[in-house]
Amino acid sequence: MLSSxxxxxxxxxxxxxxxxxxKNEETNSNNNEDAADGAPDPVRNEGxxxxxxxxxxxxxxxxGASNPHAKSAPPAITxxxxxxxxxxxxxxxxxxxxxxxxxxxxxxxxQIELARGAKQQAATTPTYPSVLPGGEEPRGRGRSRTxxxxxxxxxxxPIDLEGTNLQAFQQYVGTDRLVQVNLRKYSYHVPVKMDAxxxxxxxxxxxFYAAFEFFRRVHLFCQRxxxxxxxxxxxxxxxxxxxxxxxxxxxxxxxxxDITLCFxxxxxxxxxxxxxxxxxxxxxxxxxxxxxxxxxHKKKKKAQPHQTGRIEFNGVSHEVRSQRMNMDIVVExxxxxxxxxRYERTCLQSLSHxxxxxxxxxxxxxx
Amino acid sequence: xxxxxxxxxxxxxxxxxxxxxxxxxxxxxxxxxTGGTHSNxxxxxxxxxxxxxLSGNLDNNNFTENLTIEGLDLAHVANTxxxxxxxxxxxxxxxxxxxxxxxxxxxxxxxxxxxxxTGLDAAVTYDIVHSIVDFSKxxxxxxxxxxxxxxxxxxxxxxxxxMLAEGQVVFAGPIEEVLEYFSALGYHQPATMDxxxxxxxxxxxxxxxxxxxxxxxYDSHMPVEQLASIFLESPQHQRIQDKIRNNVNxxxxxxxxxxxKKSTSSSFKPKSSQKMDEEAVYELTxxxxxxxxxxxxxxxxxxxxxxxxxxxxxxxxxYRDWGFIIGKMFENIGMAVATGGILFGQAKISKDxxxxxxxxxxxxxxQQAYEESQKTQKVLAAxxxxxxxxxxxxxxxxxxxxxxxxxSTR
Numbered sequence: 001m002l003s004s005x006x007x008x009x010x011x012x013x014x015x016x017x018x019x020x021x022x023k024n025e026e027t028n029s030n031n032n033e034d035a036a037d038g039a040p041d042p043v044r045n046e047g048x049x050x051x052x053x054x055x056x057x058x059x060x061x062x063x064g065a066s067n068p069h070a071k072s073a074p075p076a077i078t079x080x081x082x083x084x085x086x087x088x089x090x091x092x093x094x095x096x097x098x099x100x101x102x103x104x105x106x107x108x109x110x111q112i113e114l115a116r117g118a119k120q121q122a123a124t125t126p127t128y129p130s131v132l133p134g135g136e137e138p139r140g141r142g143r144s145r146t147x148x149x150x151x152x153x154x155x156x157x158p159i160d161l162e163g164t165n166l167q168a169f170q171q172y173v174g175t176d177r178l179v180q181v182n183l184r185k186y187s188y189h190v191p192v193k194m195d196a197x198x199x200x201x202x203x204x205x206x207x208f209y210a211a212f213e214f215f216r217r218v219h220l221f222c223q224r225x226x227x228x229x230x231x232x233x234x235x236x237x238x239x240x241x242x243x244x245x246x247x248x249x250x251x252x253x254x255x256x257x258d259i260t261l262c263f264x265x266x267x268x269x270x271x272x273x274x275x276x277x278x279x280x281x282x283x284x285x286x287x288x289x290x291x292x293x294x295x296x297h298k299k300k301k302k303a304q305p306h307q308t309g310r311i312e313f314n315g316v317s318h319e320v321r322s323q324r325m326n327m328d329i330v331v332e333x334x335x336x337x338x339x340x341x342r343y344e345r346t347c348l349q350s351l352s353h354x355x356x357x358x359x360x361x362x363x364x365x366x367x
Numbered sequence: 368x369x370x371x372x373x374x375x376x377x378x379x380x381x382x383x384x385x386x387x388x389x390x391x392x393x394x395x396x397x398x399x400x401t402g403g404t405h406s407n408x409x410x411x412x413x414x415x416x417x418x419x420x421l422s423g424n425l426d427n428n429n430f431t432e433n434l435t436i437e438g439l440d441l442a443h444v445a446n447t448x449x450x451x452x453x454x455x456x457x458x459x460x461x462x463x464x465x466x467x468x469x470x471x472x473x474x475x476x477x478x479x480x481x482x483x484x485t486g487l488d489a490a491v492t493y494d495i496v497h498s499i500v501d502f503s504k505x506x507x508x509x510x511x512x513x514x515x516x517x518x519x520x521x522x523x524x525x526x527x528x529x530m531l532a533e534g535q536v537v538f539a540g541p542i543e544e545v546l547e548y549f550s551a552l553g554y555h556q557p558a559t560m561d562x563x564x565x566x567x568x569x570x571x572x573x574x575x576x577x578x579x580x581x582x583x584x585y586d587s588h589m590p591v592e593q594l595a596s597i598f599l600e601s602p603q604h605q606r607i608q609d610k611i612r613n614n615v616n617x618x619x620x621x622x623x624x625x626x627x628k629k630s631t632s633s634s635f636k637p638k639s640s641q642k643m644d645e646e647a648v649y650e651l652t653x654x655x656x657x658x659x660x661x662x663x664x665x666x667x668x669x670x671x672x673x674x675x676x677x678x679x680x681x682x683x684x685x686y687r688d689w690g691f692i693i694g695k696m697f698e699n700i701g702m703a704v705a706t707g708g709i710l711f712g713q714a715k716i717s718k719d720x721x722x723x724x725x726x727x728x729x730x731x732x733x734q735q736a737y738e739e740s741q742k743t744q745k746v747l748a749a750x751x752x753x754x755x756x757x758x759x760x761x762x763x764x765x766x767x768x769x770x771x772x773x774x775s776t777r
Contacts (some may be wrong), residue, residue: 025651176659179373179509180618199548258535259536260536260538260611262611264610264616266509267510268503268524268527269512269525269527269529270514270525270527270528271512271513271514271528272513272528272569274570274571275566279531280480280481281534282512283481284479286374286479287374287376288370288371290372313373313374313477314616314619316368367773
């Protein structure tokens with residue numbers, strides 16, 4: 001049963017090694033017929049062994065160089081060694097991976113290099129061909145027939161076409177596009193409502209929360225000297241320091257706090273942080289995508305986030321909300337009202353149509 | 368200075384028009400971001416015949432587009448639909464690459480990529496980051512990338528690492544110095560743990576597991592604030608301070624008039640230390656050059672071109688959604704037959720009555736169109752966010768696409 005199934009699979013997936021595999025499977029099933037029940041799932045192992053002809057198995061090996069022809073290599077998992085526990089363990093340790101043909105092994109090669117302590121140098125070999133290999137005939141703006149034929153002729157040619165290699169591009173672009181980004185003591189604060197429920201229900205409890213919060217703050221404010229004497233560790237929650245803090249409806253939470261960084265041109269930076277550490281906020285701040293209150297000292301009904309410090313691009317700081325604010329407002333007003341209007345009109349019209357339809361139906365029924 | 372000309376932002380989610388191919392997606396982004404030519408990238412005032420030839424060469428060969436497609440290994444799917452949950456297209460990892468590549472079309476000097484490895488395996492992440500780093504080295508651009516759980520080989524590709532915790536900088540410096548820095552503080556990497564995982568969990572309570580009080584000048588595992596204050600006194604931070612204060616950067620720009628005006632306006636009162644910093648900056652940038660013209664362009668395309676681009680895009684999206692069109696045609700024909708059946712042989716119905724019937728059937732379609740528009744709105748939001756073009760252009764193009772063409776009421 002098992003052998004016939006595996007034979008089927010083998011003949012379907014890979015025709016070249018058919019004879020050998022069959023032999024292997026036959027001997028395997030004959031030898032270990034009784035033990036086959038307790039063995040790890042043989043079909044799955046066969047599935048990994050018989051990969052598609054296009055993909056290539058790469059068995060990660062930290063000791064030596066990666067073998068691109070791992071199919072014929074001894075450590076690759078074969079059906080003849082299914083039932084031994086050692087091979088099952090090796091199966092767990094070294095999962096086979098599929099890679100596209102052109103990128104095979106680069107990942108594991110890097111791992112091996114890393115294991116040897118060699119740092120990967122990114123800027124050593126130019127790998128970009130300038131054109132699409134074997135691409136379709138390009139259509140559309142700015143691409144004449146001659147350009148299309150030139151593209152087809154020059155496919156698979158190395159990058160050194162006149163004017164299309166990156167060095168020439170760099171010279172062409174010049175030094176104008178070298179931008180250094182500096183962050184000077186940049187902080188970003190958002191207003192947080194203390195202890196109030198974040199999920200608002202139909203029953204409005206905010207009055208009671210406000211009253212409770214007020215008396216709690218008064219209590220904390222009166223006790224602050226005693227607490228200072230006790231010299232305990234800083235409490236995790238916010239505490240009022242001055243009298244004006246008692247009446248503050250919100251307290252400002254710092255998402256980014258006094259960040260001083262320098263991003264130089266030609267370098268790549270990795271940003272790591274635990275979840276909620278401010279990765280996205282920092283990136284958005286640099287890209288100018290944060291919503292910021294331009295006048296933090298102006299009184300408003302709704303508290304808004306604000307920022308301090310500077311973000312400089314070659315010494316010029318980006319002024320918050322110059323063009324963007326207008327864009328946002330226009331987009332929100334025009335797009336949203338447009339769809340809302342459309343939707344509401346639909347609802348209203350369907351109501352009126354129900355009325356009209358009903359009257360017609362009554363008219364027809366009554367004769 | 369228009370910021371989206373300088374910085375591009377790669378978002379965490381992939382929002383694309385599903386019925387455009389990879390190449391067309393890149394092409395649209397390139398047209399919107401640069402106006403369709405490479406000539407804008409050239410430094411102002413240095414245009415001569417050779418540079419014109421060069422830009423023409425770049426344009427004819429679709430330099431940026433092909434470079435992105437090749438660099439991100441998308442050549443074999445260049446003419447495939449991008450797709451989404453409903454439409455069959457390229458795979459999730461390839462869609463991620465498209466998101467990255469779309470934002471590379473503008474050849475921006477700075478790019479922020481936010482968690483581009485979400486949903487990808489380590490090998491694909493390595494590939495993408497490798498091509499980004501490779502390109503950034505050659506074109507001298509800055510790339511700031513945040514990753515979740517990158518493998519050690521991916522980490523080793525980067526030049527510097529910025530470690531945040533609770534909004535504060537815990538470490539920022541060359542990648543070679545990270546482990547030394549933290550081992551000097553008494554944290555040691557376990558043999559079973561990846562570098563990134565280990566560094567990332569130092570400022571969390573789990574960091575106590577790596578702490579060894581015998582090799583450390585401190586008694587116990589430190590909270591984030593203490594780690595941040597320690598970093599402020601470290602040589603790495605001193606180096607950053609020097610870079611900013613001394614202004615080693617040779618390409619300083621003059622602050623624009625509006626910037627100086629706004630910073631001295633009365634509405635915003637900077638703290639004393641900050642004010643001093645600003646004054647120092649202005650002194651240093653006294654003999655700097657003005658902001659290049661190419662960063663001051665708000666909309667790269669003219670009115671007519673932008674409208675044509677949008678109309679073309681919407682028409683393409685409309686006629687490729689043939690399942691929708693055919694379904695709508697059958698639906699409308701069926702409804703017409705049904706109405707005809709009801710009204711056949713009845714008394715005279717006024718013109719208004721017929722129009723109301725027409726409205727009833729188009730309304731159902733509009734309900735669906737509303738849901739559809741909710742989907743497309745996400746795609747548009749991505750474009751708005753990147754400031755590709757004016758709202759008016761997009762709405763106009765959408766209006767033409769939305770027009771009641773036979774068979775569809777989108």
